[in-house]
Amino acid sequence: MTAAVSLQNVHKVYNNLTVVNDLSFEIQAGEMFGLLGPNGAGKSTTIRMLTTLTKPTQGQIEVAGFDIVRQPLQAKQNIGVVLQQTSVDGDLSVWENMELHGRLHHIRNPQRQQLINQWLEYVELADRQGDLVKTLSGGMKRRLQIARALLHQPQILFLDEPTVGLDPQTRRRLWEIILDLNKQGMTMLLTTHYMDEVEYLCDRIGIMDGGKLISLGTLAQLKSQYGEGLVMKQVGDRWKYLFFPDLPQANAYLDRQSDKTGMMVRPSNLEDIFVELTGRQLD
Ligand SMILES: Nc1ncnc2c1ncn2[C@@H]1O[C@H](COP(=O)(O)OP(=O)(O)OP(=O)(O)O)[C@@H](O)[C@H]1O
16 A cells, blocks of 8 residues: 655744654555544644645655645645635535636546535535525535545545534545445545544544654554453542553452442443543543
């Protein structure tokens, strides 16, 4: 497999503050990669560098085989971007937003019209094509952003917190779209605060904290690294977590305790691993 995205020793410094600190990882073609981390971890800054919106202070980034500093235009032609702030123009119609993006990417007619139709159908917005974007719901705006990001047929899609602020049903609908695109071969990187989102969607997970990548692997790898069985022990008003390689060993530990008050056993999950790694809960 070829690396679709590659970061080598990437740093980003704002006003003497290092917000991305020596980040190195690769995303393979066709992979769905999730960057998870608390507020301020550096996820958005990483996505902004990967999508050429800001330059790394140090280090090398290649996207679709192009260096993002030396070949930003070629890199941009190969990526689609859905950022946190809904960046679709509310005073233009759905169709006009797509049309504008198509023109900016020099997609000629009739292909432009055909692609606009195709992607609006795909995200189920064809019947709203004449409506002003400001009349759409949050979920519809996000679907429009995705359709627009796909219009120039990128190989890699970057999604910065794609489901933040959406109701559970709308999140599910977006997840289905994201999974379907990935099934069609799209390489994806998404950032999120939500554990269930990465557990459901991502092949591999990178956990960031304080600008650093503190863990990287599949969910199964992370669980086997930290332990699949968990004993929770109440100490005062806090829970102490004890990891065990598997559930039977966690149960065996509990059985050996003469006083089991305030203790319980369960399989570990990503959130437990995150808390263990960072000492913090996610929002
Ligand atoms: N343009 C900027 N100038 C100065 N500092 C910045 C700038 N952009 C981001 N930062 C700082 O960089 C750090 C990382 O921010 P970033 O937005 O990348 O984190 P994040 O993991 O995406 O957080 P969130 O989940 O809240 O979006 C923060 O301390 C933030 O204040």
